[in-house]
Amino acid sequence: MKFRVYRYDPESGQKPHMQDYDIETFRGMMLRDALKAIKAQDETFAFRHSCGEGVCGSDGVNVNGTNKLACVTPIADLKEPVEVRPFPGRPVIRDLVVDMTQFYEQYKAIEPWLKRKEPTPEQEILQSPADRDKLDGLYECIMCGCCSTFCPSFWWNPEKFLGPQALLSAWRFLADSRDQAKDERLDFLEGPYKLFRCHSIMNCVEVCPKGLNPTKAIGHIKELMLKKAV
Amino acid sequence: MSRQASGFRAWVYQRITAVLLLLFFVYLLSTLSFAPPADFVAWVEWLSQPLVRIGLLIFVGALLLHSWVGVRDAIIDYVHPLGLRITALTLLALWLIGTGLWVLTILG
Numbered sequence: 127m128k129f130r131v132y133r134y135d136p137e138s139g140q141k142p143h144m145q146d147y148d149i150e151t152f153r154g155m156m157l158r159d160a161l162k163a164i165k166a167q168d169e170t171f172a173f174r175h176s177c178g179e180g181v182c183g184s185d186g187v188n189v190n191g192t193n194k195l196a197c198v199t200p201i202a203d204l205k206e207p208v209e210v211r212p213f214p215g216r217p218v219i220r221d222l223v224v225d226m227t228q229f230y231e232q233y234k235a236i237e238p239w240l241k242r243k244e245p246t247p248e249q250e251i252l253q254s255p256a257d258r259d260k261l262d263g264l265y266e267c268i269m270c271g272c273c274s275t276f277c278p279s280f281w282w283n284p285e286k287f288l289g290p291q292a293l294l295s296a297w298r299f300l301a302d303s304r305d306q307a308k309d310e311r312l313d314f315l316e317g318p319y320k321l322f323r324c325h326s327i328m329n330c331v332e333v334c335p336k337g338l339n340p341t342k343a344i345g346h347i348k349e350l351m352l353k354k355a356v
Numbered sequence: 357m358s359r360q361a362s363g364f365r366a367w368v369y370q371r372i373t374a375v376l377l378l379l380f381f382v383y384l385l386s387t388l389s390f391a392p393p394a395d396f397v398a399w400v401e402w403l404s405q406p407l408v409r410i411g412l413l414i415f416v417g418a419l420l421l422h423s424w425v426g427v428r429d430a431i432i433d434y435v436h437p438l439g440l441r442i443t444a445l446t447l448l449a450l451w452l453i454g455t456g457l458w459v460l461t462i463l464g
């Protein structure tokens with residue numbers, strides 16, 4: 127099977143280029159296996175990967191124009207030659223390895239932990255099954271970055287717009303019955319950039335390998351702002 | 357709860373004006389397709405009805421506000437150098453205000 131892979135080594139002084147590889151395939155082969163086969167052919171090739179089963183979120187890449195998690199992408203579904211590039215809009219460190227610093231900074235900015243006004247109890251803070259259900263579709267995010275790096279608003283303003291991943295996480299804490307900092311969280315999201323750069327383009331929903339829906343979460347945040355305002 | 361005009365309120369204005377624009381567009385399209393004013397005198401007569409006048413004023417106000425939020429969004433997305441952005445936003449504001457005043461002189 128034919129692959130065209132983005133190659134860039136800043137130390138070589140060469141410009142980025144696409145390199146062709148021919149790979150022996152096997153039944154059930156995932157894109158990550160193909161990248162490993164390329165690595166076996168050419169050890170100068172660099173990409174990130176770890177768990178191999180869609181849990182760690184390390185091997186997000188751009189395949190034939192769409193962001194995908196390599197380890198859960200069967201190559202049988204891909205059109206030849208398979209074009210593999212690094213995430214769009216991110217500074218390339220080498221080959222498919224990109225600098226995700228801004229992405230993590232945005233996640234950090236939403237303060238992704240439970241905040242309590244009341245003193246923390248000795249035991250766990252209990253939650254009704256209905257309240258727990260509100261976190262479904264939110265807590266599953268593995269932070270692979272497929273969504274944020276496929277979002278045009280994030281391409282345009284990565285330093286100011288939080289991006290779909292951080293906004294999904296922001297809603298995950300706003301929706302949590304145990305969190306007691308809703309007003310601060312909403313105040314933080316105010317302004318034209320952090321939340322309101324989202325124009326519901328929905329690329330995030332299209333590419334999320336876990337089938338999550340950041341656009342819907344963003345809609346919930348806006349709804350909550352509206353409820354608090356009236 | 358303090359929400360500034362720049363983010364949340366701009367979004368709310370955009371949504372509300374969108375509904376107003378839709379309602380008036382439906383009225384305008386149906387009037388102009390089923391009972392269009394035949395000549396200049398009929399146009400003046402149509403426009404002199406108080407309800408049409410008020411509706412039109414609200415429509416133009418909503419249109420200007422909606423344009424401000426929408427084009428401002430596009431400028432924030434694409435125009436990054438600060439000087440250029442301020443120039444673009446100022447030109448947009450002047451153009452929208454000018455359009456509003458022009459409509460007022462026509463209807464006034």
